[in-house]
Each structure stands twice: as structure tokens, then as C-alpha cells.
Amino acid sequence: EPEVTQTPSHQVTQMGQEVILRCVPISNHLYFYWYRQILGQKVEFLVSFYNNEISEKSEIFDDQFSVERPDGSNFTLKIRSTKLEDSAMYFCASINYMQETQYFGPGTRLLVL
Amino acid sequence: EDKVVQSPLSLVVHEGDTVTLNCSYEVTNFRSLLWYKQEKKAPTFLFMLTSSGIEKKSGRLSSILDKKELFSILNITATQTGDSAVYLCAAMNRDDKIIFGKGTRLHILP
Numbered sequence: 001e002p003e004v005t006q007t008p009s010h011q012v013t014q015m016g017q018e019v020i021l022r023c024v025p026i027s028n029h030l031y032f033y034w035y036r037q038i039l040g041q042k043v044e045f046l047v048s049f050y051n052n053e054i055s056e057k058s059e060i061f062d063d064q065f066s067v068e069r070p071d072g073s074n075f076t077l078k079i080r081s082t083k084l085e086d087s088a089m090y091f092c093a094s095i096n097y098m099q100e101t102q103y104f105g106p107g108t109r110l111l112v113l
Numbered sequence: 114e115d116k117v118v119q120s121p122l123s124l125v126v127h128e129g130d131t132v133t134l135n136c137s138y139e140v141t142n143f144r145s146l147l148w149y150k151q152e153k154k155a156p157t158f159l160f161m162l163t164s165s166g167i168e169k170k171s172g173r174l175s176s177i178l179d180k181k182e183l184f185s186i187l188n189i190t191a192t193q194t195g196d197s198a199v200y201l202c203a204a205m206n207r208d209d210k211i212i213f214g215k216g217t218r219l220h221i222l223p
Contacts, residue, residue: 031209042216043201048209056210091155100161102147107155
């Protein structure tokens with residue numbers, strides 16, 4: 001069974017620090033996503049990415065956030081200056097529209113102190 | 114504003130029962146409807162529905178989309194305790210934005 005991997009599984013950082021969350025999507029998928037889930041709340045869409053550019057982003061995805069796919073395999077989410085309210089579980093996902101399947105990574109739990 | 118509403122918010126049934134979970138959506142430029150099962154961590158993909166009226170099945174789970182009435186249902190037959198989870202519905206538009214519902218928390222009693 002194919003899988004999306006994410007690193008690190010947990011990250012603790014100080015407010016104001018930059019963090020980079022990494023994801024390796026499934027190799028033949030072309031559409032990639034980042035979501036977050038604050039503890040006890042619903043999953044929220046952050047951004048979608050296709051053909052090396054952002055397709056759509058939510059209101060949450062402000063100038064502090066950026067995504068890139070630097071080497072054709074890794075898909076990263078950077079938060080430039082973390083805030084307390086960025087503490088959440090961050091999930092990466094990829095979709096294969098031909099097979100109508102989507103896979104989530106296991107998530108990175110980010111805690112901002 | 115785009116939104117996805119799931120009902121009920123929570124449901125408790127006995128093992129062996131059949132359950133139907135509901136999802137209605139209002140999404141501009143709708144593309145697909147997705148269902149997930151979330152236990153402790155990451156959501157597990159169940160179904161992606163793009164065409165109206167075509168049932169998708171996977172074991173005891175099945176789902177169907179009605180694009181005219183803007184809703185979908187997820188059926189689970191012969192429920193087992195391992196089906197206990199939060200079931201998430203999400204709607205995707207043609208710009209690849211995905212809007213999640215709050216989920217239905219399903220608890221199966223032995």
C-alpha cells in the first residue's frame with residue numbers, strides 16, 4: 001500500500017521561530033495538500049499545490065506560510081514566524097484523480113511555546 | 114460562504130446495527146465529495162465521489178452522492194466495534210480547495 005510520509009512526527013518550537021515541515025507524497029500523485037487540525041477541532045484546508053505552484057489557499061495561509069517542492073519528491077510547508085495559535089497537527093496529503101484516491105500522511109504535531 | 118454540514122454530530126449504536134451518516138454541502142464550483150475515517154491520528158481516505166447516483170462500495174461501507182440535492186450519505190452495515198471513529202466529509206471545488214465538515218463521532222457498543 002502506498003504511503004505519504006511526514007517528518008518530523010513532533011516538533012516543539014519557540015514563538016517567533018521558523019519551522020519547516022516535510023512531506024514525501026506518493027510518487028505518481030500530482031496534487032498535494034497541507035491541512036491542519038487544532039486539538040479538538042475540525043480539519044482545516046491550508047493550501048493545494050499542482051504543477052509546482054499553489055492552486056488554492058485558505059484564509060489561514062497568510063504571508064507567514066509558504067510551500068515548495070524543491071526536488072521533485074519532498075513537499076515542504078514553512079511557517080516563517082510561528083505563533084502560539086499555530087500549534088496543531090499538520091497533515092500532508094496527495095491525490096490521484098485518475099484512481100479517485102487520496103492519502104494522508106501521519107501528521108506532524110507542532111507545539112509553539 | 115462554502116460550507117459542509119454533517120449529521121448527526123454523534124451516534125451510538127450496537128454492534129451489528131446499520132448506520133447512515135449524512136453530509137450536505139454548499140460549495141461553489143463543486144468537484145468531488147470525500148469521506149474519511151479518523152481514529153487517533155490522520156484521516157484515512159474512504160471514498161471520493163464525483164458522479165451523482167453512482168454508489169461506491171468497500172466491504173461493509175458504501176457511499177453515494179446526489180449532486181442535485183447537494184448531499185451524500187455514508188452507510189456502514191453490520192457495524193463492528195472497530196468502526197468506532199470520527200467520520201469526516203469534505204467537499205472539493207475545481208480549484209482544489211477542500212472544505213471539511215465537523216465530523217460525525219460514531220461509537221459502536223459491543
